[in-house]
Amino acid sequence: MFCAIVGGSDSNAKIVYRDQQVTAFLPLMPATRGHTLVVPNRHVADLTDITELESRQLGAAIRRTARAVRAAVSPEGMNIIQSTGDVATQTVPHVHFHIVPRWADDRMVLSWPTEAAEDDAAQAETLVLVRSLLPKSTDDVSPDDRRQHLSFIQAIVTRMSQASSSSKTWLLPIITLTYGYAVTKEQFWVAVLGMLAVFVFGLLDANYLKQERAFRKLYDKVASGGDIPTFSLNPSLAGPAGSRVNYWPDWEDIRSWAVAPVYAPLILVGVAIAVWAHCT
Structure with a gap:
């Protein structure tokens, strides 16, 4: 459905911004006033599969759109949310970022665990593993x-x-x-x-x-x-x-x-x- 919006074949789409790489639009069921989605125009389902160039383009588009949304609706806070995979509540298999303006009395509920998932020793092992697999920036190659x-x-x-x-x-x-x-x-x-x-x-x-x-x-x-x-x-x-x-x-x-x-x-x-x- 996002590809239809990006391609311009969805006449009901509420487009906020579109260029050759990125599109921003309002969702069908906004969680709060000003809720906006930012997606890459290229169809890619997993965040880790986007290119470094696309990540820069998305980052710039998210910043521009977030500033515009904040200026338009004057929220008390803001969430930038990205979910990858079914267990992470991704329902549309196309990379997308939610820009969600927040107010103290809005309907959004975000809950974090009250206990740590790893102790210090396990976290140290995870740190070493992630560091060893961290790709270099293409600028460094x-x-x-x-x-x-x-x-x-x-x-x-x-x-x-x-x-x-x-x-x-x-x-x-x-x-x-x-x-x-x-x-x-x-x-x-x-x-x-x-x-x-x-x-x-x-x-x-x-x-x-x-x-x-x-x-x-x-x-x-x-x-x-x-x-x-x-x-x-x-x-x-x-x-x-x-x-x-x-x-x-x-x-x-x-x-x-x-x-x-x-x-x-x-x-x-x-x-x-x-x-x-x-x-x-």
């Missing part, structure tokens, strides 16, 4: 470091592509031997063994493709100035927040033109040979 980082990622992409080609090359003599032997000796189980080899190599090839795609996303994010730690080779950092590396190929990898059209016919040939050998 030299062009030479970025080029070297991209070259490391590209080397992995190239290696995944070469491994994919090698898996097909290794499979050919195996299926030639097994299928040929199954035909000449009318051996059902040898044909099944050949099909098993095709399945294993196909799964391996799909995994290579999955990893290649993941590292290409990492390459694009580093090249665009995304918040990736310098020289990090963790492809999950280019995915949604909280994602982890999963080494099992997805359906889109299996049905890719580089996998399904190659291995599916070989499986069918094996099935045909196995059926023939079983019936003769």
Whole structure:
């Protein structure tokens, strides 16, 4: 629904401000007088997935809009609220900031826990972990470091592509031997063994493709100035927040033109040979 407002297709939208990067508008159900939303024009669901440039643009737009709202309705206070994820009460999967003017007698209720979630020792461990994973600002990354980082990622992409080609090359003599032997000796189980080899190599090839795609996303994010730690080779950092590396190929990898059209016919040939050998 926010994309419709940004794109101008919602004629009922109450636009406060719009430029090429950011849009501010009044919500359908304002919590208080002057309640305003600020969103990036690019559709992005998770705050950690916005680029550093977008974060600067959003910050500037929030400041401008908040000053205008404060001047317009003269609140006693103000909340700037951003929620990411269902458990954080995000209901629209598009990054947005609430600018909420506050008065002592308004209807807003914000409640913080009265007890600490971590003791000092646990908090110290969290501090070390967060510090170790804190990305450098793109302003602190030299062009030479970025080029070297991209070259490391590209080397992995190239290696995944070469491994994919090698898996097909290794499979050919195996299926030639097994299928040929199954035909000449009318051996059902040898044909099944050949099909098993095709399945294993196909799964391996799909995994290579999955990893290649993941590292290409990492390459694009580093090249665009995304918040990736310098020289990090963790492809999950280019995915949604909280994602982890999963080494099992997805359906889109299996049905890719580089996998399904190659291995599916070989499986069918094996099935045909196995059926023939079983019936003769």
